[in-house]
Amino acid sequence: MDLSLSEQHRALQSQVRAFIRDHGHKSPKVGGGRKRPDQKTLDWQKLLVEHGYVGRTIPRDYGGFGAPLDVMESAVIAAEFAHANVYAGLTNQGISMLVPTLLEVGTEAQKRQWIGPTIRGEVIWCQGYSEPGSGSDLANAQTKAVLQDGNWIVNGQKIWTSSAHYADWMFLLCRTEPDKPKHEGLSYLLLSMRSPGLEVRPLKTMTGRSEFNETFFTDVKVPADQIVVGRGKGWYVANVTLKHERLMIGDAGKMTHRLEQLIHLLQNTEIDGRKLIGVAEYRDRLLKLQGEVLAWKAHNLRLLTEAAQGIDSGVKRMIVKYGGTMLGFRLASLAVDALGAAGLPYEPQGEDAEDDDATTWNIDYIYDVGLMIGGGSNNIQKNIIGERGLDLPREPKVQNAAAIGRG
Amino acid sequence: MEFALSQEQRLFDDSLRNYLADRLPMERLRALAETGNGFDPELWQGLNELGLHGLLVPERFGGAGLGVLDAAVAAEALGNAAAPLPFAGTVMATLAFMLCATEVQQDDYLPSIAAGESRFTVGFAGLAGQTGAANLTLDGDRLSGRLTAVMDAGAPTNVIVFLRDGTAAVTDAAAATLTVHRSVDRTRPLTDIVFDNAPAKRLDAANDKLAAARRVLDAGRIVLAADTLGAAQRMLDRAVAYAKERVQFGRIIGSFQGVKYMLADCVTMLEPCRGLVWYAAHAQDAMPDEARLTALHAKAHLGDVGRDVARITTEAHGGMGFTDLLGLHYWFKRISFNRQVLGGPERCREEAADLQGWTLHA
Numbered sequence: 001m002d003l004s005l006s007e008q009h010r011a012l013q014s015q016v017r018a019f020i021r022d023h024g025h026k027s028p029k030v031g032g033g034r035k036r037p038d039q040k041t042l043d044w045q046k047l048l049v050e051h052g053y054v055g056r057t058i059p060r061d062y063g064g065f066g067a068p069l070d071v072m073e074s075a076v077i078a079a080e081f082a083h084a085n086v087y088a089g090l091t092n093q094g095i096s097m098l099v100p101t102l103l104e105v106g107t108e109a110q111k112r113q114w115i116g117p118t119i120r121g122e123v124i125w126c127q128g129y130s131e132p133g134s135g136s137d138l139a140n141a142q143t144k145a146v147l148q149d150g151n152w153i154v155n156g157q158k159i160w161t162s163s164a165h166y167a168d169w170m171f172l173l174c175r176t177e178p179d180k181p182k183h184e185g186l187s188y189l190l191l192s193m194r195s196p197g198l199e200v201r202p203l204k205t206m207t208g209r210s211e212f213n214e215t216f217f218t219d220v221k222v223p224a225d226q227i228v229v230g231r232g233k234g235w236y237v238a239n240v241t242l243k244h245e246r247l248m249i250g251d252a253g254k255m256t257h258r259l260e261q262l263i264h265l266l267q268n269t270e271i272d273g274r275k276l277i278g279v280a281e282y283r284d285r286l287l288k289l290q291g292e293v294l295a296w297k298a299h300n301l302r303l304l305t306e307a308a309q310g311i312d313s314g315v316k317r318m319i320v321k322y323g324g325t326m327l328g329f330r331l332a333s334l335a336v337d338a339l340g341a342a343g344l345p346y347e348p349q350g351e352d353a354e355d356d357d358a359t360t361w362n363i364d365y366i367y368d369v370g371l372m373i374g375g376g377s378n379n380i381q382k383n384i385i386g387e388r389g390l391d392l393p394r395e396p397k398v399q400n401a402a403a404i405g406r407g
Numbered sequence: 408m409e410f411a412l413s414q415e416q417r418l419f420d421d422s423l424r425n426y427l428a429d430r431l432p433m434e435r436l437r438a439l440a441e442t443g444n445g446f447d448p449e450l451w452q453g454l455n456e457l458g459l460h461g462l463l464v465p466e467r468f469g470g471a472g473l474g475v476l477d478a479a480v481a482a483e484a485l486g487n488a489a490a491p492l493p494f495a496g497t498v499m500a501t502l503a504f505m506l507c508a509t510e511v512q513q514d515d516y517l518p519s520i521a522a523g524e525s526r527f528t529v530g531f532a533g534l535a536g537q538t539g540a541a542n543l544t545l546d547g548d549r550l551s552g553r554l555t556a557v558m559d560a561g562a563p564t565n566v567i568v569f570l571r572d573g574t575a576a577v578t579d580a581a582a583a584t585l586t587v588h589r590s591v592d593r594t595r596p597l598t599d600i601v602f603d604n605a606p607a608k609r610l611d612a613a614n615d616k617l618a619a620a621r622r623v624l625d626a627g628r629i630v631l632a633a634d635t636l637g638a639a640q641r642m643l644d645r646a647v648a649y650a651k652e653r654v655q656f657g658r659i660i661g662s663f664q665g666v667k668y669m670l671a672d673c674v675t676m677l678e679p680c681r682g683l684v685w686y687a688a689h690a691q692d693a694m695p696d697e698a699r700l701t702a703l704h705a706k707a708h709l710g711d712v713g714r715d716v717a718r719i720t721t722e723a724h725g726g727m728g729f730t731d732l733l734g735l736h737y738w739f740k741r742i743s744f745n746r747q748v749l750g751g752p753e754r755c756r757e758e759a760a761d762l763q764g765w766t767l768h769a
Contacts (some may be wrong), residue, residue, distance in 0.1 A: 001476055001689045002409050009408070072408055267765075277765050280757075286765075287756035288711070291683075291704035298682030301410035309411075319675040379664075385674060386667035390647050393662040 003301075009076050016080040019051055027087045035351040036166040037090060037121045045090055045121040053077050054089040055119040058103065063116020071307045082253050092163065094118040094125030098171050101241045105229050114190075126164040126193070128172035128215060129238065131157060136380050139183045139235055143174040143217060152176070152189060152222040154197075157214065160374065164200045164213040167193050171241070177232050186234030191222040207366045208348050242376060252293075252300035255324070258331045258364075259293045262286065262338075265361075269338050276338050285334050292327055315389030322381040325372045332365035410685070412480060420480050426457060427488035433734050436489060436594070440737065443589030444561035445491045445596050451523065454492065461521030463501040468517035470501075474692035475626050479633040479684055486637030486745075489737045491594040493526055495630040495749075496559030499623050500527030503567050506619040507575045507610035516565075516577070528560035528580075530600060533571040535624050536750025536758070543568055543602070545576055550607040553599065558748045560598035561587055567610070568602075569624075573617035575610040582606055592744035594737060624749065625702035626691055631745040632709035633684050636677070638738045638745070639709075639716040643673050645735060646720035653725070669719050676712045683708060703759040707752035713742040 005013060028041045037045065048054040049065065056074065058064020067073065081088035089095075099118055102110055117123040134140035143156025154174060164170070170191050177185040193200070197220040202210035228237050266276040266286055276282045299316070306313045336343060343358040355363065372378045386392045412420070430453055439447050454460065462477055464470020471477075478498045485494055501520055504513050519525040532541040532554060539555035550568065560566070563580045570576075582605040590597045613619035647670055650661030660666050687701035717739045721728040728735055746752065760766050 001411065001413065001685065001693075003689070003694070005408060075408075278767075283760055283765055284753065284756055287704075287707075287759055290759070291708040291756070292679075294686070294701060294704050295679040295683040295708060298410070298686040299679035300682075301408075301686070302682045305408070305410045308409075315674055316678055319671075319678055322671075323675045323679065379668070382668045382671040383664070385671040386661070390661075390667075390670055390674065392647070392650060392667050392670065393659050395662055395664060396658065 005076065006072075009072055012073055013076050013080060016053065016077055017084075019053070020080065020084045020086050023047060024084060024086050030085055030087050036124060041087075041090065042121050044087060045119075048089045049120055053081070054095075055099075055115075058099070058115060058119065062103075062111045063119060071304055075304055078253060082257065090121045092124060093127050094123065094169075097127065097241045098125050101171075101237060102228070104240050105237060110190075110228065123169060124163060124167045126161050126167035126170050126213075126215075127241075128158040128161060128170045128174075130160045132159050135160075136377055138173070138238065138376075139186065141173050141175055141186060143172070144178070145174045145176045145187065145189060145222070147176070147224060150224050152224060152227075154189070154191070154217045154220040154222060156217050158217075159203070159212070159214050161200070161213045161215045162211055164193065164215050165202055165210070169193060170215075171228070173234050173238050176234075180232060183235045184232050186238070187231050188228040188234040188237040189222050190226045190228065191220065195220045195222070197221070205370065207363050207370075208346070209350060209363075211367075211370075252297050252324075255293050255296055255327060255331065258328065259290060262289070262331055262335050265335055265338050271340065282334070282338060285337075289327075289331055289334060292330075296324065296327060315385060318381070318385045318389045321375065322378045322385065325368060325378065328371065329365070329368040332361060332368055335361040336365045410682070412685070416477060416480050419477070420484055422457060423454075423459070423481060423484040424487065426453060427484060427490055431488050431490060436491075436737060437734065439491050440593035443593045443596055444587055445493060445559065445594060446526075446562040447491055450490065450492060451526075455523030459494070460497055460523045463498060463505075464517050464521040465505070468513065469521035470517070474688075475629055476685065476688040476692055478626070479629055479688035482630040482633035483637035483640075483684070486634030486741065487641045489594050489638065489641075489741050493528065493559030493561065493563065493595075495627045495634075496526065496528045496563070498630050499529040499627040500565070500567055502623045502626050503529060503569075503575060503577075503610060503619075506622055507613045507616065509612045512577075512608065512610060512612075525564040526559075526562060527565050527567055528557055528563040528598070528600075529567045529569070529623065529627065530554040530557040530560075531569045531620070531624060531749070534569055534573070534620060536754030537748065540599075543570055545570060545574060545607065545609070548576075548607055548609065550576055550578055550602040550605045553601050555599045556597045556748070557600055558595060558597060558744075560585060560600065561596045566600060568607075569620045573613075573615075573620035575613075575616065575620065576607040577610060578602070578605050578607040590744060592737075592740040594741055595744060597748075621699065622691070625699060628702050628706035628749050628755070629684065629688050629691065631749060632680075632705040633688070635709040635713040635742050635745040636680055636684050638741045639673075639677055639680075639713050639720075642717055642720040642735060642738045642742075643670070643677060645733075646670060646673070646723040649724050649727075666723055669723050673716045673719055677716055680709055680712050699762055700759055703755045703762070706750065707755040707759070710746035710752040710755075713746060717742045 026044055028044055052065030052067055055064035056067045057069045060066035078088060095118060099115055102114060129138060131141055131143060133142060145152040145154045170193055172189045172191055173186055175185050176187040197218040199216040201214045203212040203214050204210050205212060266282060269276045303313050339358050346359050346362055348359055348363060349355050387394050458471055459481060461470030462473050466472040482494060485492060504516050532543040537556060540553045543552035565577060566580055566583055567577045584601040586599040587596045650666050653660045683705050687705035690697040690701045721735060721739055727733055
């Protein structure tokens with residue numbers, strides 16, 4: 001047990017601090033939700049890539065910094081940016097999901113073409129996975145692609161495509177082998193959002209904003225070589241991607257930040273003339289959450305240590321998305337309760353303006369429910385924890401459609 | 408940075424678990440639980456040979472000179488086996504001598520702890536959040552008054568008491584009147600101790616006696632939290648094993664989502680607790696700024712998670728879980744015991760609030 005930093009990591013820490021001191025004033029504002037990065041953000045992102053604070057371990061040939069893999073370095077960098085409240089770089093589905101997927105299973109040409117522009121924020125990706133009829137049952141995707149004269153011809157519909165309204169490209173899971181069993185009939189394609197026949201309609205969610213879209217495909221042409229791994233391998237590739245999404249959602253740094261904001265809120269909000277922190281019921285809820293956040297922070301240190309040692313954390317990793325989203329929601333719930341009636345006025349400003357504090361807490365509170373559902377809903381997570389983590393038997397497969405009332 | 412147990416800690420853990428698995432099968436545990444005094448000379452001696460009792464005693468006094476993290480690793484193994492043993496008392500007494508006693512007093516007592524020749528119980532009067540009577544006075548070197556529901560006092564040779572202001576004193580158990588009650592947890596009793604002008608030695612070498620008393624107390628709380636972790640893990644492992652073999656409606660019950668989700672919830676709650684216990688224990692040894700807060704949260708959080716895991720895993724066993732036959736209830740009750748002694752979750756969190764200045768506005 002040693003929580004101190006090695007000499008190499010202390011050196012990196014000083015380097016990051018010096019960078020923030022010299023360049024921090026150029027940083028865009030932290031947070032602000034999902035939107036197309038503006039010029040200031042792109043300039044900042046480029047600077048981060050050059051210094052190796054983004055894409056640190058990605059080979060230089062693909063536009064990265066080429067440092068050897070060292071999860072502790074990433075943790076040191078993240079901690080310094082968080083501590084200084086400086087923007088640590090774009091997080092989007094291209095950077096967090098597609099890039100690691102291509103690095104793991106893409107061709108040399110795909111890596112050279114896509115990774116650099118994606119980590120610099122020049123190319124924005126969206127994810128074409130869920131469909132109206134296949135949400136949790138992702139492998140049941142019915143959007144079709146047929147190979148014709150060197151192009152895939154895509155027809156069908158996707159839903160929950162966040163950022164599709166400003167994305168440049170999509171990674172798409174679709175059915176190319178209709179005669180094969182469902183898991184073996186999928187392929188993973190890359191396509192331009194400017195392709196003719198592709199229509200994006202915003203989907204208003206319960207937050208009142210349009211964080212997602214529906215995407216319709218009518219004879220959309222995709223060049224045959226824009227496939228990852230190969231025909232019928234889409235399920236395998238999609239699972240590589242999902243593994244990265246689930247880790248992204250259960251972020252201990254985000255929880256710590258939210259807890260700190262919550263403490264501040266309870267110390268500064270009054271109820272009938274008393275500070276909420278002085279009211280035992282609210283205070284005890286806050287303390288329970290503080291204990292839980294401490295536990296998840298320590299858990300994160302364990303995962304980090306195991307990742308650095310190349311150990312597969314197994315069930316310890318599988319619980320992160322489920323446990324993390326539930327805790328995030330409980331934190332936001334206390335904030336909403338602390339604000340009480342005075343926190344109910346709600347005017348989300350959309351992508352181009354900042355929300356007031358109460359609206360932000362309410363958006364977090366509502367949006368967290370979406371996080372429990374997205375990226376493999378929490379019940380799907382519990383299946384994974386039970387079946388892959390605890391080795392419990394799977395639910396028996398339904399033998400025919402009539403048995404489930406669909407016949 | 409490396410947040411993991413060392414090779415030595417893992418080896419010690421293995422040898423402890425192997426020993427306990429061998430020496431404490433269910434029928435032996437049942438027999439010991441019948442007396443309920445939380446002490447078995449054979450087990451005590453066997454664990455003495457493994458070096459358990461002197462774990463925290465400095466090497467110059469014949470111990471291993473290790474830290475609270477090592478004690479937490481041991482406590483998790485003891486909880487996992489529901490071992491009847493006054494381990495928290497040993498850990499707290501060792502720290503009491505290290506933090507509060509003179510060199511001469513250390514020399515008088517620590518070697519006998521390390522050799523397994525003396526067994527200590529440590530009682531707190533009005534400091535640890537325990538319910539029941541706690542009126543002690545120390546007049547010169549004479550101790551009087553009554554402490555109820557003291558743990559690890561089934562068969563002690565010595566008693567250490569902390570008064571409300573942090574004043575510490577040690578007496579021979581023979582100088583006090585001890586009434587041992589079997590508790591709901593038959594692996595550990597609770598004891599009422601009456602002192603009537605009992606000869607006592609003050610342990611007053613600490614610069615800040617209240618701070619020292621709290622360090623002793625926090626180490627005890629971490630031992631209890633780790634014990635709950637081990638006990639809850641045992642219950643979860645048994646429930647998972649049961650869910651893989653029991654068949655109903657023609658199916659292994661673990662394939663039902665109703666059962667599977669109960670167990671998935673347990674592992675999601677329990678696994679981060681291991682990190683918390685390690686972190687809090689390590690903080691006692693190496694991160695004084697974080698020591699108090701993390702100890703309080705470890706005790707409180709494990710109390711809460713332990714209760715949930717104990718209930719859900721019992722339920723997962725169906726009617727069998729409710730019987731005496733499986734013996735699962737020993738762990739259920741062990742977890743109940745750990746939750747209440749040295750301050751329950753609400754009390755520990757309130758102390759955490761004080762510590763952070765959050766009660767000033769009340």
